[in-house]
Each structure stands twice: as structure tokens, then as C-alpha cells.
Amino acid sequence: MSFQSDPKCSPGDFFDLLEKSGYRWQAQIDLSRAQNDITVTHGTTVLAFHFKGGVIVAGDRRATAGNSIMYEYCDKVIPIDDYSLMAIAGVPATAFEMARVLTHNFEFFRRSQMQSMSGEGKIRALSRLLKENVGMAVQGLGVVSPIFATYDLQTRKPAIHFYDMLGADFQIRTHTSTGSGSPTIRGILEHEDLWGEKPLAERSESNAVTLAVRLLQTAAQFDSATGKARPEEEVFPTVALITEAGYRFMNDQELAELCKTSLKRG
Secondary structure (H helix, E strand, C coil), X not given: CCCCCCCCCCCCCHHHHHHHCCCCCCCCCCHXXXXXXXXXXXXXXXXXXXXCCEEEEEECCCEEECCEEEECCCCCEEEEECCEEEECCECHHHHHHHHHHHHHHHHHHHHHHCCCCCHHHHHHHHHHHHHHCHHHHHCCCCCECCEEEEEECCCCEEXXXXXXXXXXXXXXXXXXXXXXXXXXXXXXXXXXXXXXXXXXXXXXXXXXXXXXXXXXXXXXXXXCCCCCCEHHXXXXXXXXXXXXXXXXXXXXXXXXXXXXXXXXXX
């Protein structure tokens, strides 16, 4: 029996197809047997804000487990489709699986419905995954605090959404950040938006990218879980832009030149 002919499944619903096939993206967990003493790898810190041409999403590259640095090249900004990015703070293993499911979900909808999923549909899809992940999250084994940024082709506007552990989403009008380094970043972003030379949404792409790199470097000064940019070792933050043309990641050469100028004193 084909998926389309099954009355229990909604056409274009990839999650229904997974359940019908016997697959759950996240296993059910017996909370009475929670292993709270397990140390898992976490990734921090990520940010996103509106600028004049769209949305910028950025993150440092460090992953930690307790007091140990596990990895210095973790990619925390993940492409979902041509117009969507997910930035993750929390457990990378869970976040990467969420990203894979979302990618297949969006592509399945596009092929089965002959059109791209709406921005609202994409936002709700991530909420559903987070809600189903609560069992892992409350045990501290699968906490994910994502930022979802997308360009809605129907409304022709970029959008940023932040999610809590239960899957509630909050549309961000100006800026947001999550992860252990986020308190420092949020404070600076609010100051820049209110009293900077221009509000964030009116700033150029080059100005926005420079600010993002400096914010992550500042967060690393106060938070040991946030990795510094180290151009001499070719360790750079991840910086991506979403505009009407889709997403674009800055390459290492661009970031190397940017770090030379933006991180200088004076």
C-alpha cells in the first residue's frame, strides 16, 4: 500500500510516514532509570539577528563535556534546506539527528506536494521534534536549545525563531542568542540595537558579520565553553547569511581576512 493511499497518513506528512514505517526519530525513555551522572558532549554558543539584507546566524566551534574540551571544530549552524538554517546549543548528537529529520521532512513535502513547505510549517515541524524529545531533555541526555532562521518565499521576509525545551517557539523581531555564552552576547546586542550607530536591522552585511565575530570572541572571554577564533591555527567561527537568494556560509578565507581586521585592537 502506498503512503498516499493510507487514510491514517496525511499527504506530505513525513512524521506520519516515519511512524507508519515503525521508526521514531527519538526512542521512548524510562524516566525511572535516568542516568543523570552521564557526562555528554555539549555545544555552545550561537546567535542570530536581523540585518538590512536578511538574517545572520553564527556560532563558535567548541564542544565540551563537563570541564573537558572535546572538539574545536564543531559546526553548530546546520543547513536544513536552501532557505533555512538551524543553529544549535546543547547536545550535538540529538541536534544533528533533528536536522537530518527536518531536512528529509522538508524535501519529502516538496516532492510529494510539488511546492515548498511554508515558513509556518517549517517552524511547527521543529516544535514537534523538540516536544517528542522532552524525555531525553529532562534527563540531561538530549537537551537542545535551537535557533531556527528561514526566508519565507511566500511572504518574502526572513524570520528568526527561538525554541524552549518543550517546543514552544518565539518569533524574534531583532536578535537572539543561546548557549552558555549567550548572556554576554544578548546584553551587547541589546545595547547595539538601542544605542549603536544604527539599529541592527538597518546595518549592512559587512557590519553585521563583523559584529557577529566580535560578539563570539567577547563571549569566549567570559565563558570557557565558548571557543575563541584563532586565525593562526585556522580556527574560525561559523558565520552564515540568509537572504532572498538563500543561505550562504562564509568560507575560511573570508573569515581569515575578517578576523585580521575585526579582531585588531584600536
